[in-house]
Amino acid sequence: MTKLTPLLQQLIEALRILPGVGPKSAQRMAFQLLERNRGGGVRLGAALTAAMAGIGQCQQCRTFAEAPLCAICSDPKRQQADVLCIVGSAADQLAIEQTGQFQGRYFVLMGYLSPLDGIGPTELGLEQLSELLAKGQINEVILATNPTVEGEATAFYIAELCQQYGCSVTRLAQGLPVGGELEYIDGTTLAHAFSGRKRF
């Protein structure tokens, strides 16, 4: 092994797309799978292939789904809810669901406004959000975006949109650590932030 074999080189290169994985740890992962867990490597390869092909986005709320509508959007109880919670990512949505405090509907932006990265209203599905609000079923929109610069800017943009449709707009209570990421906040804090939400 003067150099790595081609397939090994490709594997190490490909592992580096994972967040937090540098060249040395990619090499370590590749060697460890090949030496000790080839079955696991095969399963991971298949799981990635299946997930990338089979997981799409819900036509209504944009969260990850394997059918046209996600489980929440297909739930008759929640379809009647008049509260819509807007989050930046599916991970944030999952964190909120796990508090068990919210029974309404969601809209998942899958990002925040970032003109420099080419992420505008279209990329976040805001036309789709407008159509939803235009139906008049939503009375309250809860802005549960990250308490970061991008999250706040996106929240302001969406708040204006909501006011055009006469929805009341609230945001999660202060108490979220400034600059933090919603996905990593513990359930209790998040539940409190929910119940203490205030008018935007």
Next chain:
Amino acid sequence: MTKLTPLLQQLIEALRILPGVGPKSAQRMAFQLLERNRGGGVRLGAALTAAMAGIGQCQQCRTFAEAPLCAICSDPKRQQADVLCIVGSAADQLAIEQTGQFQGRYFVLMGYLSPLDGIGPTELGLEQLSELLAKGQINEVILATNPTVEGEATAFYIAELCQQYGCSVTRLAQGLPVGGELEYIDGTTLAHAFSGRKRF
């Protein structure tokens, strides 16, 4: 998304086989691939599948190879070498090759003796090593095993084997940090350890 979708759950589960990846970071990896880098996820899936199927072990030295013999064992210059370096893993072999100090042959154990884990002489290919030594082409065996308890125990076992075949046995010079792992040592230290190797 009351719960994760089945494919997403499978993906997060499968990512946890990677060393150093816990439940939270597996979830983060899965979401990030799906949100921002599906192309990368597809490539990683394909690279894993191809590597697990296409990378075998060299029939002669046991290192990773995509052909019956690896590049070093197929090299006519190195085939004539009478020095054999025994390492614990392909990563250790790669670290030694990268020093450029060694022109001989290798034997890659792919592990260390560990009776409790069911790893004995057969699992490390020591019958194969005996056959190689029996041919009488090897004059010196360099034991480049990790300076750990398992590495030392394995080195002692192999040293006895070599003496049966009248090979001289050396080990890498002290200077390797005790309890450390060979794969993570810088090239200069490793090169010094090589040139200062002493009789076992």
